[in-house]
Amino acid sequence: MQFALAQAEQAARAGEVPVGAVVVESRSGRILTAAHNLVERDCDPTAHAELLAIRAAAAALHSPRLVECDLYVTLEPCAMCAQAIAFARIRRLIFGAYDPKGGGVEHGARVFERTTCHHKPEVIGGVMEAAAARLLRDFFHAKRR
Numbered sequence: 001m002q003f004a005l006a007q008a009e010q011a012a013r014a015g016e017v018p019v020g021a022v023v024v025e026s027r028s029g030r031i032l033t034a035a036h037n038l039v040e041r042d043c044d045p046t047a048h049a050e051l052l053a054i055r056a057a058a059a060a061l062h063s064p065r066l067v068e069c070d071l072y073v074t075l076e077p078c079a080m081c082a083q084a085i086a087f088a089r090i091r092r093l094i095f096g097a098y099d100p101k102g103g104g105v106e107h108g109a110r111v112f113e114r115t116t117c118h119h120k121p122e123v124i125g126g127v128m129e130a131a132a133a134r135l136l137r138d139f140f141h142a143k144r145r
Contacts, residue, residue: 001096001128003034004072007049008135011036018135021049021073023057023066026091032057032069049073050081054088065089074132076125079104082111085121092122096132 007020016037023032035052039045050073058064070092071085077095082104085093093105100107105123112120 001072001074001094001132003031004049004074004096005128005131005135007034007036008074008132011038011049012135012139014041016040018139019049019073019075021053021071023053023090024070024072026068026070032060046080048078048081050077051084054084054090058088067091070094071121072127074128075099075136076103076105076107078102079109079111082109083117086111086117086119089119090121092124094124094127096126096128097136098125098129 003022004020008018011020012018016039020036022034025032033053033056035049035056037049038047038052050071053071057066057069065088067089069090071090072094074096076097076099077085098106104111106125111117
């Protein structure tokens with residue numbers, strides 16, 4: 001999660017919402033990819049950290065399915081990202097801060113609980129939650145000044 005937080009800090013410095021994601025090979029613990037939000041830079045509403053990390057990991061492994069991979073992300077994924085996680089067959093999702101407003105895992109759409117969801121990863125929320133939430137809070141506080 002430290003690496004995902006470092007990505008989130010990079011995002012904040014670039015004026016992006018501070019969310020970072022890292023895809024890790026489950027067996028070896030090797031980091032395959034790391035990414036942060038690029039929505040503003042790319043003028044792309046789908047350029048979320050999770051999607052960018054998943055795309056890069058799939059390309060690196062030459063496979064659309066990441067069954068032996070874990071995804072660390074600093075914020076509870078939205079419904080779009082949660083569905084991509086299911087499609088990618090991510091083994092385990094570990095996230096930091098909960099997102100009652102926009103989350104799609106523990107809140108909102110609860111994508112993995114739907115009968116139409118083809119794959120449900122193991123989910124662990126609240127990992128380094130205080131640090132991840134502080135980054136977001138500080139970012140938005142500075143924006144409102």
